[in-house]
Amino acid sequence: MHSRCTAPCEQEFFAYEDVRFQATDGTILEGWFIPPDSDKLLIANHPMPCNRYGYPGHLPEYANPSVDFEVNFLPDYKNLHDVGYNVLAYDPGRTVLITGAEGAVGGYAVQLAKRRGAVVIASGRGAESEFATKVAGADAYVSTAQAPVEAVRAEGVDAVLDATTLGQSLIGAVKDDGTFVTARSDAVPRAERGIRVRLTQVAADAAMLTTLSDLAAAGELALRVAATYPLEEAAKAYERLAAGGLWGRVVLTMD
Structure with a gap:
């Protein structure tokens, strides 16, 4: 969140709590919980590239041809809060x-x-x-x-x-x-x-290696291969790797 984008209490709108939690798919979410002491809850979603505050398009470093003005969701949250809704406004992770x-x-x-x-x-x-x-x-x-x-x-x-x-x-x-x-x-x-x-460098972690292998096998982790060599050309493959400048890994094939 931009350093010039203020939190609700800084604009004297309402009290709120900083919250951080994990969704069922493992995604870490962070946000504001705005409680009016009721049993009604509204979850505020927002489009990208906005965050839970809005979008600082009025600032030169963020302005673009589509959004050259400030988007501020805080007045909307206040209106919902004032009519009795708990409001959860969130953003994905850090x-x-x-x-x-x-x-x-x-x-x-x-x-x-x-x-x-x-x-x-x-x-x-x-x-x-x-x-x-x-x-x-x-x-x-x-x-x-x-x-x-x-x-x-x-x-x-x-x-x-x-x-x-x-x-x-x-x-x-x-x-x-x-x-x-x-x-x-x-x-x-x-x-x-x-x-x-x-x-952080190479370390033994069997559980993580298994997870990565499963993700790759399921097609959920893209593998970038720079070059392939047959096993009998392992020396040539090593020379290519040592030369540097590769985007991806060198793979030895065993046909």
Whole structure:
């Protein structure tokens, strides 16, 4: 939510509670619960790219030809509250920026983050990426050439998963008290502004591996294959992998 978009109490509309819960499909939802002490409940849905507040189209960084004005749902919530409705206004999960989204690790991360209800901004070297948005399901794509720190969101993201070596140059994209996760030991940024910094690499996790295998077998986890080689050409496959520059994995086939 944009830092200039206010909560109900800040506009002195009504009391509310911050809530966070998991839907039956595993999606994490966050929102406002506005209680008037009755047994009537209204769940407020909203179109993308709005959030539970509305949409700050009146701000230059958010204005576009379709919406160049402010959309504010708070007066509607107040009207519903005043006539006796409990109102639940919610948004899917938190916002995460994932770099290297055109590759294997980043591509998987985009898909898994979407399954958990996050709003995902993907980033990669290409000017655009059909894989990241149309296959993996990212909500938006930003080229690293566009300087992701400035391009993603003016208020920052809740978390960054850096599958590249951007490291320190990217930590400015994270909100205060957010999370920065890197998969590279040579690109761990310095912690700042209360941001939690974590290094995660290969680890034994049989349960997770089984889950990922089941998702892939069911066609629910897209696999990006850069090249295939027969088993007898394993040495050539390794050389290609070591050369770098691949978007996806090298697969050995056993026919």
